[in-house]
Amino acid sequence: MNAPDGYFSDFANALRYWRGKRGLSQLKLATEADISQRHISFLESARSQPSRELVLKLGIVLDVPLRHRNGMLLAAGFAPAYQERHLSDPEMAAVRKALDFMLAQAAPYPALVVDRLWNLVMANAPAAAMMRFFLGLPDDAPIPCDGSVNVVRMTLDPHGLRPAIANWEEVCADQLQWIAREALGDGPGSEAQALLEELLALPGIHAAGRVPNLERRALPFLPVTLSKDGVELNLFTTITTLGTPRDVTVHELRLESFFPADDATAAWFNRRAAPPGRPA
Incomplete structure (x- = not known):
């Protein structure tokens, strides 16, 4: 049904x-x-x-x-039980402070906060810098964290991060599953379904995203390999959610943290985080 x-x-x-x-x-x-x-x-x-x-x-x-x-x-004829506040609301100050703390603790590695459709709502400085580098943006270019940037769309778009992702087919299958799960719950005509259809219409996505390849690498996580201008980063991510939520917004927030999968990747982030004149 x-x-x-x-x-x-x-x-x-x-x-x-x-x-x-x-x-x-x-x-x-x-x-x-x-x-x-x-x-x-x-x-x-x-x-x-x-x-x-x-x-x-x-x-x-x-x-x-x-x-x-x-x-x-x-x-059933009853009023909603769970509020849906904006992250900027005063009542959400404690939640935002907790997220700020977790983002800061992730440095020098990237971390960001997204909503259920993977719209960007918060990011730490290393995440913003990584996006600028691989998108070819100036170092001072703003990275909007108002929900206007969709991380999955940015990742899979041929004009976004996709050219820098060496294993984009694997990443594609994984990310489409997140959106498909939301679309399954929301049903046809929903924002999630519209986003899924938009993503599947991107060149090469439909074939690449059908089935995740679980045999290509014998690793305990999905690697994300980014490559540009002689820089190759091997990363994996973790997803954190906030427990025991009583608010729709809090329930749907996800903190995605990126970690280096090898020493060379860790060294690249550490060098970029080191103050000028101080060895990393």
């Missing part, structure tokens, strides 16, 4: 959709939610209406993203 554009019109459709996405039978969901299978059946046929508490409980059991738990609540 496809999710409609925006919110579901009724809770029965929302419940059937998310139960199907998680591959659970009515019996399995009933067991995990500690309610009767008959109650699940009545909810899905709209013969019963859930309480607000039950909607939230089913959202937790089905591991529904906070954004879509709000959608389930609206479909």
Whole structure:
């Protein structure tokens, strides 16, 4: 079943959709939610209406993203339970301070913060410098962190970072999976689906992104090899999310940290971070 554009019109459709996405039978969901299978059946046929508490409980059991738990609540006739604040809001000051700290601790290696669609919202100085270098931008060129730069689009675009990524086919398959997962949850007509279709329309992407190649290198991580003007960097990344969120924005933030996969790459970043006149 496809999710409609925006919110579901009724809770029965929302419940059937998310139960199907998680591959659970009515019996399995009933067991995990500690309610009767008959109650699940009545909810899905709209013969019963859930309480607000039950909607939230089913959202937790089905591991529904906070954004879509709000959608389930609206479909059932209740107000959303989770706020969606902008990262610049005063109430988010503590979150931003924590992210600033983590970005600073990552130096001299790059780290950045993106939202669920990989729009750039924060970056440390090494990340901005790395993007400028491989994009061929001046050293003082601004790197917008207002959500206007999409990191996946920038990575896969032939006019973006793709020419500098030696193993871009592998990177492509990995990054498309992130967007496809969001599109699967949002359904057709969504911003995530539109972004996925835009990415798949880029030259060479559809074929390269079909299946990730797990046999090419016997490494415990996906390497990202960047090469330009005689500089070759071998990196791998980790993704960090904030635990126990009660806000949609916080739930969807991801901190991507880049680490050197060899000594030469580590030395390149250390040299660039060293103050003038001081050996790295």
